Amino acid sequence: MAGKLEILLLDDEPIVGKRLKPALTKIGCDVEVFEDPRKALDRIHRKTFDIVVTDIRMEEIDGLEILEHVLRKSPRTKVIMITGYAMMEVAREAMEKGAYDFISKPFTPDDLRKVIAKAAQALGSPIDSETADPEEPSEPAETR
Amino acid sequence: MPVVTLSSDPLLGREIAVKAATALGYDCVDREILKAVADRYDVPETDLHKALDESPSPFGISSNHHARYLAYIEEATLAVLLKDNVVCRGLAAHLYVRGVSHVLKIRILPDPQKLAGEISSGKTSSFEKVSTLLKRRERFRRRWSLDAYRVDETDPSVYDMVISLTRIDPDEAVKTIVETTGYRKFKPMTYSLKCLKDKALASRVRVALIDQFPDARVEADGSSVVVQTKALEREKQKRTEVIKKLAGEFPEVAAVEVQILPDIFRKAAESFR
Numbered sequence: 130m131a132g133k134l135e136i137l138l139l140d141d142e143p144i145v146g147k148r149l150k151p152a153l154t155k156i157g158c159d160v161e162v163f164e165d166p167r168k169a170l171d172r173i174h175r176k177t178f179d180i181v182v183t184d185i186r187m188e189e190i191d192g193l194e195i196l197e198h199v200l201r202k203s204p205r206t207k208v209i210m211i212t213g214y215a216m217m218e219v220a221r222e223a224m225e226k227g228a229y230d231f232i233s234k235p236f237t238p239d240d241l242r243k244v245i246a247k248a249a250q251a252l253g254s255p256i257d258s259e260t261a262d263p264e265e266p267s268e269p270a271e272t273r
Numbered sequence: 274m275p276v277v278t279l280s281s282d283p284l285l286g287r288e289i290a291v292k293a294a295t296a297l298g299y300d301c302v303d304r305e306i307l308k309a310v311a312d313r314y315d316v317p318e319t320d321l322h323k324a325l326d327e328s329p330s331p332f333g334i335s336s337n338h339h340a341r342y343l344a345y346i347e348e349a350t351l352a353v354l355l356k357d358n359v360v361c362r363g364l365a366a367h368l369y370v371r372g373v374s375h376v377l378k379i380r381i382l383p384d385p386q387k388l389a390g391e392i393s394s395g396k397t398s399s400f401e402k403v404s405t406l407l408k409r410r411e412r413f414r415r416r417w418s419l420d421a422y423r424v425d426e427t428d429p430s431v432y433d434m435v436i437s438l439t440r441i442d443p444d445e446a447v448k449t450i451v452e453t454t455g456y457r458k459f460k461p462m463t464y465s466l467k468c469l470k471d472k473a474l475a476s477r478v479r480v481a482l483i484d485q486f487p488d489a490r491v492e493a494d495g496s497s498v499v500v501q502t503k504a505l506e507r508e509k510q511k512r513t514e515v516i517k518k519l520a521g522e523f524p525e526v527a528a529v530e531v532q533i534l535p536d537i538f539r540k541a542a543e544s545f546r
Contacts, residue, residue, distance in 0.1 A: 221374045221458035225456070225457050230463050
């Protein structure tokens with residue numbers, strides 16, 4: 130991996146991408162946002178991302194299917210699952226299928242940055258998650 | 274790495290817990306922490322043991338003391354589990370860490386034949402007698418766990434793994450436990466660590482409330498805490514204020530919601546006066 134960390138962010142709620150993209154761009158990530166899982170899958174098949182952040186509960190294709198597609202294509206990609214319906218069974222299933230991490234909504238942009246920084250470290254490309262704007266609101270960015 | 278909780282007959286499990294902890298490079302936490310809990314809250318250590326072994330009764334430990342002592346134990350145990358890399362035994366942790374995905378909950382079932390020797394301490398004890406004793410103990414544990422945590426600890430679905438020492442010897446059990454901790458599904462993640470932190474915070478708030486509100490149920494979600502307790506209508510405002518003040522004293526707590534449920538028994542008792 131050279132240069133910026135390539136991240137795909139998939140959530141069918143537009144507010145999520147809108148809030149999180151600037152937060153991740155600030156720490157030097159290149160972020161592509163998708164609301165439609167089919168379009169995201171199409172992009173995943175054409176491009177290899179370092180990190181994929183995906184919601185679990187979506188119409189048509191759920192996050193666990195996205196996880197399987199991503200890891201089949203690129204086992205080194207770190208997949209971070211986000212959900213407003215977190216339960217132990219789903220969390221365990223996601224981890225068993227190879228998810229890198231699992232976050233429950235609501236969370237703050239800073240919470241996600243910390244997980245992204247951990248994933249970047251695991252990829253051998255550490256980033257500084259502290260370079261974000263200190264004026265940035267710390268309230269949760271997410272809704273269910 | 275996952276945390277391991279071991280639930281077993283009091284006479285069993287220590288050897289397995291210690292060996293598993295050693296193999297994993299973990300600490301083994303058991304009732305030895307009760308001395309520190311007793312010192313911290315200035316209560317007799319023997320009463321803490323009783324709370325873990327006995328149900329409340331008119332001739333033994335009262336309901337309020339039982340709830341209070343268990344709250345102290347729960348708070349201390351969760352603080353230890355937060356440190357990670359722990360095998361925990363004998364503190365009923367499997368009953369209050371439910372829903373935390375990186376806690377591997379294991380039940381060890383005794384081999385009546387082998388246990389007979391330990392119980393009788395050299396005296397002859399028939400297999401039938403020991404089996405009857407074990408069944409009685411199991412019935413008692415079922416009642417205790419339902420009284421204390423509304424969970425039947427004899428129900429296998431409470432656990433991730435149940436190991437019967439009739440068929441698996443202790444060393445094999447240790448090997449199985451160590452191998453299972455390596456499964457990806459038990460790996461700690463941001464969500465499961467948050468669940469454990471929430472439970473630890475809720476337990477600390479509950480301890481702060483328990484003298485005045487022994488029936489209080491506390492749940493935490495990040496920096497928000499929800500407290501549920503029973504009261505009469507006229508007590509509602511005062512109780513809400515006190516709870517908000519006590520819970521709000523924790524620096525991690527940003528918001529406190531108090532849910533007062535009607536105390537129908539006290540209301541009925543008052544209406545008969």
